[in-house]
Amino acid sequence: MLHSVSLTASRLIAARTLSLSKAAAKTSSLFRSFSTSDGTFDLTGCFQTHNLDSAPSESVTATKQELVDIFELMYTMRRMEITCDNEYKARNIRGFCHLYDGQEAVATGILNAFEPEDSWITSYRCHCIALARGGSVRQVVGELFGVIDGMSRGKGGSMHFYNKKHNFFGGQGIVGAQVPVGAGLAFANKYNAKPGEKMNVAIACYGDGAANQGQIWESANMSALWKLPMIFCIENNHYGMGTSIDRHSSISDYYKMGNSIPGLRIDGMNVLAVREGMRFAKEFCGSGNGPMYVEMMTYRYHGHSMSDPGTTYRNREEIAFTRSTRDPLEFVKKCLLDNEFIDEAEIKSTEKRIRKSVQEEVMKAKESTSPPLDELTKHIFATSLEPQCDSEYPPHIRMPNYEKSFWANGHRN
Numbered sequence: 001m002l003h004s005v006s007l008t009a010s011r012l013i014a015a016r017t018l019s020l021s022k023a024a025a026k027t028s029s030l031f032r033s034f035s036t037s038d039g040t041f042d043l044t045g046c047f048q049t050h051n052l053d054s055a056p057s058e059s060v061t062a063t064k065q066e067l068v069d070i071f072e073l074m075y076t077m078r079r080m081e082i083t084c085d086n087e088y089k090a091r092n093i094r095g096f097c098h099l100y101d102g103q104e105a106v107a108t109g110i111l112n113a114f115e116p117e118d119s120w121i122t123s124y125r126c127h128c129i130a131l132a133r134g135g136s137v138r139q140v141v142g143e144l145f146g147v148i149d150g151m152s153r154g155k156g157g158s159m160h161f162y163n164k165k166h167n168f169f170g171g172q173g174i175v176g177a178q179v180p181v182g183a184g185l186a187f188a189n190k191y192n193a194k195p196g197e198k199m200n201v202a203i204a205c206y207g208d209g210a211a212n213q214g215q216i217w218e219s220a221n222m223s224a225l226w227k228l229p230m231i232f233c234i235e236n237n238h239y240g241m242g243t244s245i246d247r248h249s250s251i252s253d254y255y256k257m258g259n260s261i262p263g264l265r266i267d268g269m270n271v272l273a274v275r276e277g278m279r280f281a282k283e284f285c286g287s288g289n290g291p292m293y294v295e296m297m298t299y300r301y302h303g304h305s306m307s308d309p310g311t312t313y314r315n316r317e318e319i320a321f322t323r324s325t326r327d328p329l330e331f332v333k334k335c336l337l338d339n340e341f342i343d344e345a346e347i348k349s350t351e352k353r354i355r356k357s358v359q360e361e362v363m364k365a366k367e368s369t370s371p372p373l374d375e376l377t378k379h380i381f382a383t384s385l386e387p388q389c390d391s392e393y394p395p396h397i398r399m400p401n402y403e404k405s406f407w408a409n410g411h412r413n
């Protein structure tokens, strides 16, 4: 049976009796009652603003095709992450692996609000954004298997996806490192914008655990000073590894963290709210108003990474409660069913088709091979050290001059 997406009073009481963490209870209260009719959706209670004169619309429309596409992408993400979990346990995937199930509405909503020219950079929790930004299941899973079919030709692994053609800049293993790089991307977008035209924006996604780093504030300062089209997107899943936001942050209103920088908090489990909120943020930042802080209230179902069962610092009831009241996929299903866009049988057959297709893509990735030896140094070292000769490097980057090098002059020993 389909779960109701409205948070009733009895559920709120249940939340308390289940002794949810303060943070999770706060998230739940964001998910207000929701009604649909004729493709119009009520987003009352999905947004909170800071330092803004206007707010995203609380009434939006979505067509059948839009919702079907959204559902298909989100279900593919979910199946892909569950498959990664299984393949990891079967030891076909090694090393770090951070899964995104539970947070699918965030990546999907952003994708649906953005243009392909907007730049996107994120943390190690990057599989689903890689998929959304021009990737295939075969490329994502292949990368985790370390095979040549992988998005980074099997050389990066879980945290190091990259797709320059689709303006996706990774995948970073170092917490918070993507944020200053994101501000650099925003600078480039402003620098390259045609006078009088809207700028492409840059978004850097990072976690609640990263949000108090000094480098974030330095990037925010420069972005505000130079009015960069930069979106600081905090995916607040309420835990930095095993530490809840109540224990690791003196402020839990992350959307207010930019101080004078405008902020927007969005129900990150509601894909239509994410899409509408991000359209608003893109319009604001792309019009020369400077950066914005956006906080996505979301939740991860898996532990932090594969070595974390995810149940020692939060209880199973908290996870089950979130699944039963706020699951982002159940929400999209409800939108489709309430509007009679498709029926239960069509949903089931869509799910079956996607499960099969994910399995086939995984099989193809398994049939691929490890990168050959000469591949190992490609995309790592410059092929030419002459300025302007190496097409991989723009002319303003100064390459090392071996002639003047201490080592080239025979001082090795």
Ligand SMILES: Cc1ncc(C[n+]2csc(CCOP(=O)(O)OP(=O)(O)O)c2C)c(N)n1
Binding pocket: 123, 125, 173, 174, 175, 206, 207, 208, 209, 210, 211, 235, 237, 239, 240, 241, 304
């Ligand atoms: C600079 C740095 N410090 C510590 C780590 C280890 N580490 C990896 S993820 C993580 C927690 C980050 O949590 P959060 O920002 O909330 O993101 P989430 O994992 O919840 O998506 C830590 C401490 C790291 N990779 N880099």
Ligand SMILES: [Mg+2]
Binding pocket: 207, 208, 209, 235, 236, 237, 238, 239, 240, 241
């Ligand atoms: Mg977190």
